[in-house]
Amino acid sequence: MKFLAALFFSAVFFFTGSLYAQNKRAARKPAISEIQLNAALVNTPSLLVQDKADAGIPLGKVKKWLQFQIAYKFSQATVNAKRVFEDMKVELYVRHPAPEGYAWFTGTQYLHCVMADTERHYVALYMPPSTVTRYISREKKAKDILKNFIGIVIISDRDDNILGIHYFDLSTGSKKLTRNQRNAVLAAYRTINQAKYKFVNGIWPKENTPWEWIDAEKYDLPRPVFSNPGKAQAKPMPAEQNTEEESGE
Numbered sequence: 001m002k003f004l005a006a007l008f009f010s011a012v013f014f015f016t017g018s019l020y021a022q023n024k025r026a027a028r029k030p031a032i033s034e035i036q037l038n039a040a041l042v043n044t045p046s047l048l049v050q051d052k053a054d055a056g057i058p059l060g061k062v063k064k065w066l067q068f069q070i071a072y073k074f075s076q077a078t079v080n081a082k083r084v085f086e087d088m089k090v091e092l093y094v095r096h097p098a099p100e101g102y103a104w105f106t107g108t109q110y111l112h113c114v115m116a117d118t119e120r121h122y123v124a125l126y127m128p129p130s131t132v133t134r135y136i137s138r139e140k141k142a143k144d145i146l147k148n149f150i151g152i153v154i155i156s157d158r159d160d161n162i163l164g165i166h167y168f169d170l171s172t173g174s175k176k177l178t179r180n181q182r183n184a185v186l187a188a189y190r191t192i193n194q195a196k197y198k199f200v201n202g203i204w205p206k207e208n209t210p211w212e213w214i215d216a217e218k219y220d221l222p223r224p225v226f227s228n229p230g231k232a233q234a235k236p237m238p239a240e241q242n243t244e245e246e247s248g249e
Contacts, residue, residue: 031083031116032155032164033075039149039170041142042067044129045210063129066136066145068092068107068203070123070153072164074116083116087158087223090123092203094151095188096136101196102188103135107203110223122219126209131202146170150185 041064070090074083088111095102107125114121127136137145153166167177167185177185192198206212207222 029075029077030162030164031075031078031085031157032072034073035153035155035164035166036071037153037166037168038069038071039146040067040069041065041132041145045214063133065129065209066127066132068094068125068127070125070166071120072123072155072166073118073120076118078116079118081116085111085114085116085157085163087111088114088163088220089156089158089160090125091154091156092125092151093154093189093192094149094203095195097148098135098197103197103199104192104195105131105199105202107201107205109205112221112223112226114220124206124211124219125203126206126211127203128209131199135197135199150188152185152189 043064070092090109090111092107092109094105094107096105097103105127107127109123109125111123132145139145147170149168149170151168153164153168154162155164156162167182169177169181169185172181205222205224206219207224
């Protein structure tokens with residue numbers, strides 16, 4: 001598979017320091033005690049009303065999205081403190097093999113407001129079918145597409161303090177990573193700015209996909225839903241009219 005280094009979102013990349021240089025973001029006691037990531041190939045949700053029996057694209061030719069679903073839970077201490085997190089941020093960094101090196105894909109989900117409770121919280125990000133087909137694989141089987149992904153999930157507050165970190169390697173399946181495996185993922189992340197191919201925001205937040213309002217009650221509310229933080233403007237009201245009828249003799 002041939003990569004084009006001149007692509008516009010390959011040329012522009014985020015400026016980020018490695019985790020070991022981000023002491024100001026690190027929390028002594030993480031507010032989030034558990035993070036999980038599951039990846040799957042999924043079909044585009046369809047609300048189309050078909051008026052013909054043979055309408056639509058044959059299922060065998062449908063290109064699938066790559067869904068990254070992130071689940072997390074707050075620590076009991078955070079729950080007990082009844083903390084509320086405004087403008088939380090969930091960052092996803094994913095690496096995949098590429099010719100002569102590796103390609104990194106990033107995505108960020110901004111959240112409006114999250115209240116710490118004992119429930120499991122969910123965030124979903126998606127890689128569009130065109131990206132999967134062009135830069136990952138044209139295979140149809142999930143095991144052939146998902147086996148080479150490694151990466152990191154970073155959840156932070158509005159001040160960029162880290163609330164929780166999760167390292168993953170999809171080649172291990174559902175097994176928990178060993179310390180050596182986590183260190184290997186971290187070492188790869190530390191060299192992210194030296195990677196040959198970088199696709200900033202190549203993984204899309206839920207509100208930028210056909211899933212925007214699907215299962216909305218399950219997922220944390222995205223911050224972009226409230227896109228206008230300004231105050232409501234009062235409209236000028238017409239002068240009051242005297243509606244009382246004048247009486248005469």
